[in-house]
Amino acid sequence: MPQSLFEKVWNAHVVEALPGDNALVFVDRVVAHEITTPQGALEIEREYGDTLYDPGRIVAINDHVSPAKDMETAIQAKVLRDWAKRHKIALFDIGQNGICHVVTPERGYVEPGMTLACGDSHTCTLGAFGAFALGVGSTAQGGAMLAQTLVLQRPKVMRVIVNGRLQGGATAKDLALHVIATLGFKGGTGYVLEYAGSAIDALSMDERMTLCNMAIEAGATTGMCPPDETTFSYLRGRENQPTGEDFEAKVAFWRTLRADPDATYDREITLDVDALRPMVTWGTNPGEAIALGAQIPADAEASSLKYMGVEAGSDLRELELDQAFIGSCTNSRLSDLRAAAEVLRGRTVTIPTIVTPGSQAVKRAAEREGLHDIFQDAGCLWTHSSCGPCLGMSMGVLAPGGRCISSTNRNFPGRMGTGGRVHLASPAVVAASAVLGRIASPSELGVVDATATVTATEVRA
Amino acid sequence: MIIAGTVLPLDRANVDTDQIIPAHNLTGIEKTGLGKHLFTGMTGGAELLARHSEAAILVARENFGCGSSREHAAWSLADRGFRAVIAPSFARIFYENAYNNGIAPIVVDATEIDALLESIFASIDLEREVIARDDGGEVPFTLDPLRKQFLLSGGYMKFLASKIETVRAWESAKGSPRA
Numbered sequence: 001m002p003q004s005l006f007e008k009v010w011n012a013h014v015v016e017a018l019p020g021d022n023a024l025v026f027v028d029r030v031v032a033h034e035i036t037t038p039q040g041a042l043e044i045e046r047e048y049g050d051t052l053y054d055p056g057r058i059v060a061i062n063d064h065v066s067p068a069k070d071m072e073t074a075i076q077a078k079v080l081r082d083w084a085k086r087h088k089i090a091l092f093d094i095g096q097n098g099i100c101h102v103v104t105p106e107r108g109y110v111e112p113g114m115t116l117a118c119g120d121s122h123t124c125t126l127g128a129f130g131a132f133a134l135g136v137g138s139t140a141q142g143g144a145m146l147a148q149t150l151v152l153q154r155p156k157v158m159r160v161i162v163n164g165r166l167q168g169g170a171t172a173k174d175l176a177l178h179v180i181a182t183l184g185f186k187g188g189t190g191y192v193l194e195y196a197g198s199a200i201d202a203l204s205m206d207e208r209m210t211l212c213n214m215a216i217e218a219g220a221t222t223g224m225c226p227p228d229e230t231t232f233s234y235l236r237g238r239e240n241q242p243t244g245e246d247f248e249a250k251v252a253f254w255r256t257l258r259a260d261p262d263a264t265y266d267r268e269i270t271l272d273v274d275a276l277r278p279m280v281t282w283g284t285n286p287g288e289a290i291a292l293g294a295q296i297p298a299d300a301e302a303s304s305l306k307y308m309g310v311e312a313g314s315d316l317r318e319l320e321l322d323q324a325f326i327g328s329c330t331n332s333r334l335s336d337l338r339a340a341a342e343v344l345r346g347r348t349v350t351i352p353t354i355v356t357p358g359s360q361a362v363k364r365a366a367e368r369e370g371l372h373d374i375f376q377d378a379g380c381l382w383t384h385s386s387c388g389p390c391l392g393m394s395m396g397v398l399a400p401g402g403r404c405i406s407s408t409n410r411n412f413p414g415r416m417g418t419g420g421r422v423h424l425a426s427p428a429v430v431a432a433s434a435v436l437g438r439i440a441s442p443s444e445l446g447v448v449d450a451t452a453t454v455t456a457t458e459v460r461a
Numbered sequence: 462m463i464i465a466g467t468v469l470p471l472d473r474a475n476v477d478t479d480q481i482i483p484a485h486n487l488t489g490i491e492k493t494g495l496g497k498h499l500f501t502g503m504t505g506g507a508e509l510l511a512r513h514s515e516a517a518i519l520v521a522r523e524n525f526g527c528g529s530s531r532e533h534a535a536w537s538l539a540d541r542g543f544r545a546v547i548a549p550s551f552a553r554i555f556y557e558n559a560y561n562n563g564i565a566p567i568v569v570d571a572t573e574i575d576a577l578l579e580s581i582f583a584s585i586d587l588e589r590e591v592i593a594r595d596d597g598g599e600v601p602f603t604l605d606p607l608r609k610q611f612l613l614s615g616g617y618m619k620f621l622a623s624k625i626e627t628v629r630a631w632e633s634a635k636g637s638p639r640a
Contacts, residue, residue, distance in 0.1 A: 015624075015631045020606040024624060026632070036531065038490035048622055065488075072488035079490050121530040121554060137532035137558035138492070139617055147621040149628050151607065185475060186524040189553065219527060221553055285475060285527075303473075307504070391529075393484040412479040412528060414502040 002260035005226055006157045006192045009132045009257065013115045015149055025152050027144045029109060029116040032060045032089075033100050034076040036119030040142020041083050052087055053148040059109050060084040061092045061100040064387045065394045073394075096461070098359025098385035101125040101329040105209065106361055106461050108240035112227035112254040117144050122329045122409065123222070124215040128208035129235075130227035130257055132192070135216065155221040156266035158191040159259075162199040164274035169442055169449045171339070172207035173331055173407065173426035175199070176214035177279040177289040182271065185287035188220030191267065194259065195225045199273050205234040205458055206335040213330045214409050217286040226258045234458050278441055281411050281424040282310055288411075292429060292441050293317065307413050308421050309401070316423065316439045323404040324353040324434035325416075326427050327383075328390040331407035332358030334365050334459050335451070336427040340407075341371045342450040343431035343442050344378040350437040353380040354396050356388035361461040380434070392416040405433040462613055464544045464565060465584040466517025469509065472578055474522035478529040478555065480506070482537045492562075495533055496540030510541070518585065519546045520577045525566075526555025535562040545585050547577055547592065560608040561617040567592070567602045587613065 068074035084091040112130035126133035215223030283304035357363040389396025400419025411422040428450035483502035500506025549571040559566040
């Protein structure tokens with residue numbers, strides 16, 4: 001029976017079938033951060049003898065508000081830290097940490113064929129490796145630490161074939177927004193998005209992570225990319241991966257995970273990206289996105305227009321901005337920073353602009369090639385790594401009515417601060433907008449394709 | 462089990478988790494005491510809650526609970542006394558979180574929502590899987606048969622604790638390479 005990539009991974013992890021199309025699914029890796037882990041960890045401590053199934057399968061990372069901003073967040077970080085130390089769980093803390101979805105792959109903790117869960121919806125990022133990686137609630141994460149399993153309803157599988165080649169300034173972020181705009185904000189609900197096609201094969205791991213990061217924004221359980229030489233070379237020689245013959249034995253197994261040619265899918269869509277150009281969101285969910293320069297659609301949702309202070313038929317390039325942000329689990333890796341720096345080199349930003357690398361390893365790699373000087377010469381704030389302004393939880397919160405162009409993944413009402421307005425775009429578009437003080441394409445500054453000169457050197461910690 | 466109570470009509474689609482509970486309220490380490498933050502990220506949310514302060518049943522449009530995995534959304538609803546959310550569709554993670562916290566996520570046909578939004582009171586029979594509207598009508602629904610047990614006996618973690626030996630046996634039989 002021919003199988004999809006998802007089916008191969010799923011079938012290899014079903015411990016037992018459960019009523020109602022549910023299954024008890026083995027979890028190879030649990031990633032634990034300070035916002036959503038303490039509740040489940042404390043419940044296990046109080047009611048289940050503080051016993052974890054296998055602490056060696058857990059990775060703990062302080063990332064959302066790190067360093068802590070106040071007493072409450074300091075307590076969250078301390079609970080995670082003390083718990084990790086008590087159980088001898090690998091811990092990444094102030095100085096070596098970063099966003100969990102950036103640190104986990106950087107340190108070699110995710111690989112093809114794996115199942116991975118974390119109390120964070122953007123865990124789907126790691127599907128880029130051909131893993132089944134999904135966000136779950138704190139209780140489900142707790143269960144995965146107690147019994148190394150999740151109760152899951154088997155998702156349907158949608159094959160998303162992407163043909164053509166990203167060009168003309170279009171990036172993986174624009175592809176992600178295009179997929180969500182095509183499927184609709186909830187069009188992927190109940191599905192795993194299994195990517196395929198020449199445009200996907202050509203993506204670097206950084207780009208695949210950007211694409212899969214936003215699968216949840218179409219409601220999907222996760223996204224997955226077929227593992228290939230790009231995947232293997234990313235993992236080869238990385239910490240927490242074996243070396244030599246042991247690694248090559250893994251590669252031989254990983255090669256078997258690609259979808260069988262005759263695999264069937266619950267749904268299939270085909271996109272061509274040759275004509276795709278930079279995208280930007282106008283509304284209050286990531287599906288409300290248009291090509292930069294296009295008009296806001298005539299049938300736009302009234303409540304979204306009202307919240308964002310925009311009108312149907314208008315051009316987003318007319319809007320003045322209050323802030324720009326480059327960072328988040330979507331777009332904070334070295335290649336993202338290089339693309340932004342390409343636009344900002346020798347230019348000056350005209351609005352407050354925050355650049356937050358995805359991990360301390362990304363930060364150091366960026367500094368080794370002088371990107372921090374480019375950003376700071378341009379007048380940007382260059383910060384330590386964390387989730388940063390993305391979710392309005394610590395620094396960079398917007399004032400009511402404040403408008404921000406952001407390389408993040410959510411433009412929900414209040415996401416970056418009550419009443420704040422967020423427009424999602426690629427790092428290059430954010431950088432160009434920061435220079436001009438309004439939503440702008442890099443081409444307006446004469447930068448045709450900021451990513452064209454960006455090589456995909458993947459950061460090692 | 463019957464869930465009977467007044468209805469909070471939330472005539473909106475795509476109610477995301479940032480509107481249910483904004484991220485700056487996620488700074489605790491316990492599942493309790495979060496009701497005071499419910500709907501503080503929603504335009505008009507506080508007024509709506511004030512008008513329906515005793516409500517136990519929330520009725521909303523499609524794609525309720527989309528966005529973040531934050532279980533705080535379910536905890537804040539439970540803390541305010543909500544025991545059911547009725548909508549045409551839910552985001553996956555919220556749907557799972559609701560079951561794990563004693564909130565029945567009840568999926569009904571979109572055509573039923575208008576009348577339910579008009580209802581002042583509703584009674585939900587979880588065993589028979591029907592909603593009795595205050596106009597005398599009945600609306601059927603289907604619960605996940607397994608998660609229904611979690612709902613009735615409060616036991617996702619207990620269920621998984623009972624599976625530990627099964628999982629260990631599976632793992633050793635499979636000889637799965639340690640990830």
